[in-house]
Amino acid sequence: MTDSTTQSPSLALAVDLGGTKVEAALVTDQGVVLPGTRHRSPTGPGRTSDELQAAVDEVVTATLATLPADATLIGVGIGSAGPVDEVNGLVSPLNMPVWRDYPLRDRVAQHVPAGVPVTLRMDGLAITLAEHWVGAAQGSDHVMGMIVSTGVGGGLILHGRTVSGPTGNAGHIGHVECGGFDDPCACGGTGCLEAVASGPKTVAWAQRQGFTGTTGEELAAAYAAGDEVAVAAVQRSGRALGQAIAAATSLVDLEVVAIGGGFSHVSPDLFEYARQAVAERAEFPFVTKVRIVPTGLSQDGPLIGAAALVHRADVLR
Amino acid sequence: MTDSTTQSPSLALAVDLGGTKVEAALVTDQGVVLPGTRHRSPTGPGRTSDELQAAVDEVVTATLATLPADATLIGVGIGSAGPVDEVNGLVSPLNMPVWRDYPLRDRVAQHVPAGVPVTLRMDGLAITLAEHWVGAAQGSDHVMGMIVSTGVGGGLILHGRTVSGPTGNAGHIGHVECGGFDDPCACGGTGCLEAVASGPKTVAWAQRQGFTGTTGEELAAAYAAGDEVAVAAVQRSGRALGQAIAAATSLVDLEVVAIGGGFSHVSPDLFEYARQAVAERAEFPFVTKVRIVPTGLSQDGPLIGAAALVHRADVLR
Structure with a gap:
């Protein structure tokens, strides 16, 4: 042996x-x-x-x-x-x-x-490779990995191979825009996912509605306690996540999106709100088919x- | 011989x-x-x-x-x-x-x-292949082809190979959303490029601002004559095009986008408005580098x- x-x-x-x-x-x-x-x-x-x-x-x-x-x-x-x-x-x-x-x-x-x-x-590409190799995206050849934390980043594996582009910057899902959102983004865009749904941006939106906490952890606690503003904030960011994922799936026909990062743990409901926003693309079964799951590898x-x-x-x- | x-x-x-x-x-x-x-x-x-x-x-x-x-x-x-x-x-x-x-x-x-x-x-994928083969995207391995007409469609070549996805529906750039736009889309989305910038949708928006024409050709003529509403309508659709292209480039790091289709001929300025919207992504040279050009193959x-x-x-x- x-x-x-x-x-x-x-x-x-x-x-x-x-x-x-x-x-x-x-x-x-x-x-x-x-x-x-x-x-x-x-x-x-x-x-x-x-x-x-x-x-x-x-x-x-x-x-x-x-x-x-x-x-x-x-x-x-x-x-x-x-x-x-x-x-x-x-x-x-x-x-x-x-x-x-x-x-x-x-x-x-x-x-x-x-x-x-x-x-x-x-x-973001490295994380996607990890999920594809030994994490939540094993067995799929059409994957986006995402990190929702102080920023929002990601990476792509399409047709079983990484897509990094000519410069290596493919995967910037945080700068895909969300229709109907006016939030200005530091990149120069309007309604970019990162400008809406990162941890700090979600907390800042909640504060503008009267939330008195300052961290994602406090927002998570308020959400769990049923605080109305916290619920609205998590719904809003989850919806933006779903809209950006629907847009990305329209463009590259994804099978599975694996989401990790500190703020992705604010509540399991964040995933549910994202899935609901995707489900509204009822005309396109190739969009609604995408699975949105937590990453499998944590830290x-x-x-x-x-x-x-x-x-x-x-x-x- | x-x-x-x-x-x-x-x-x-x-x-x-x-x-x-x-x-x-x-x-x-x-x-x-x-x-x-x-x-x-x-x-x-x-x-x-x-x-x-x-x-x-x-x-x-x-x-x-x-x-x-x-x-x-x-x-x-x-x-x-x-x-x-x-x-x-x-x-x-x-x-x-x-x-x-x-x-x-x-x-x-x-x-x-x-x-x-x-x-x-x-x-949309076929058209992209044509542009890559003998059209405006020759020599690039990171291409999006687009058709702006009664709808908005497209296709992708990344790393020199087509991306069609597991179902064959990659390339639906018309259903990438544009931040700040509320236009409802037939797919269920909000602010989808197709809902803003297709020929019929651009004409319909102009009509709501008082434009009395009914076709893209009439809108083109009014634009050429300096009609204020027609100018605003073409600017708005060009800007949405640029926002969607910026989002797509953030996600897949494109080098060149070749745009054809009947409504793409409304005015050469349509391309200029799209380029201006992309140029605003000043934080990301990998986004602002993307070239937006007319297709090379017409009909x-x-x-x-x-x-x-x-x-x-x-x-x-």
């Missing part, structure tokens, strides 16, 4: 650069984060470029130091907040204004031996997704 | 089923409609299923009768108004209510020898596109 974990396991170094933290870990070819290998460091808009760089170096170095002696590092996958320049490996995260066209791929590559492939994609999704850029390279395009 | 047209030319039978007519023609492997092979017959909501079937049989039979003795029929391509069921070759055109899940592919296949492949796709596009389902089968997925 053999144990595959004792046979020079193939590991990926996964790096996830987000708006509040950067994380790294080693991930197996079964999509499991190897215990004891995960490291994180804060990021955010207040940090200098040198501090962000040091944070990335720190988590990558610490994680690489945990590489088992008998393991093989077969590649590095990096998921980053967007926009990105996939061809050149550059990142310009909206809420890290000191980084514009920052060469994150090459920076991380300096830590690993020459010849180890390093792949960078948007974090591990982004790192498993970054690792999927290595372990599931056959799905990439 | 040899003339390739004398060497058993490879021809495709192209069939285009639309809301007002069905057409058929023979198309060469260079994307040229063979003179003298084109036939058409009216369709429309007033016809019975038998009449529609007879119209299809008639144009297919008449066109096949023109097949040169030295030519080889290498396949049949059918572009149809949507929705469709691509897997089973069924069509359910919205404005031919007597045809729901009608087996158009098999009906046409009865006219050609067994073994000749017959491929059916949405007409031949649908048939060339149907033929591309045969001649460019390598681009299909």
Whole structure:
């Protein structure tokens, strides 16, 4: 009897650069984060470029130091907040204004031996890959992954292959608009999903109707208690989610949409309101067929997704 | 010296089923409609299923009768108004209510020898293939084709391959919503592009502001003459076009959008208003980069596109 974990396991170094933290870990070819290998460091808009760089170096170095002696590092996958320049490996995260066209791929590559492939994609695409690989979207070839949190992002797998576009920025579902919504968006658009249904935007709308809380958690508690304004706020954001999903399904004929991120947990009813908005597209069975489900991977999704850029390279395009 | 047209030319039978007519023609492997092979017959909501079937049989039979003795029929391509069921070759055109899940592919296949492949796709996808092959989108791998006419439809080529989705209905850009627009759509949506910017909907909006004309041609003439309401109507529809294109580009990272169809000729300014709406997405260079251009193929596009389902089968997925 053999144990595959004792046979020079193939590991990926996964790096996830987000708006509040950067994380790294080693991930197996079964999509499991190897215990004891995960490291994180804060990021955010207040940090200098040198501090962000040091944070990335720190988590990558610490994680690489945990590489088992008998393991093989077969590649590095990096998921980053967007926009990105996939061809050149550059990142310009909206809420890290000191980084514009920052060469994150090459920076991380300096830590690993020459010849180890390093792949960078948007974090929304990485999460979608994770859900397709070992999460809620297994078995479907037409998938959108979504994160509803401080922003709203996503990624696409169509006909069984990732769609990232010529620049790597496909999947920006947060900037698909919702008819009938006038909310101005920081991108310049009107009624963009992110401007309506992100956690902070939902809370801000509720506050304008008299809600006195300040966080998504407080809004969730008020919703659970039946507070009228909180219910209206969650309904409104759920409806916008459904409208944007219907639009995306009209355009790319999706089978399943897997939604995660902190604010997606405000209430299970958020999903129900989204589904109701989709159901109204009664003329189009190909739209109403889309399934809207919670992600299957919780907090591990982004790192498993970054690792999927290595372990599931056959799905990439 | 040899003339390739004398060497058993490879021809495709192209069939285009639309809301007002069905057409058929023979198309060469260079994307040229063979003179003298084109036939058409009216369709429309007033016809019975038998009449529609007879119209299809008639144009297919008449066109096949023109097949040169030295030519080889290498396949049949059918572009149809949507929705469709691509897997089973069924069509359910919205404005031919007597045809729901009608087996158009098999009906046409009865006219050609067994073994000749017959491929059916949405007409919007066929037009996109034509523009990618010999039209305005040559050289790009990230394309949306659009038709702005009595409805608004389209198709997608991403990463150099068609995207039709699991059912064949990807490309319904007419049912992507426009933020800030309340116009109700027949599909059940709010502010869908088709509900705002189709020819009839644009004319209807102008009429509600006092325009006394009834056709797109009259609106075009009034616009050219500087009529205030006509200008506002074309601006409004151009802006909606730009918003939907910005949303689509956010989602799938397009390089070029080629727009044709009768109402796209209302004024060249329609394109300018669309471009202005896209330019407002200043935070996203990957959105503002998208080029919006007129289609290159005018009236031949649908048939060339149907033929591309045969001649460019390598681009299909």
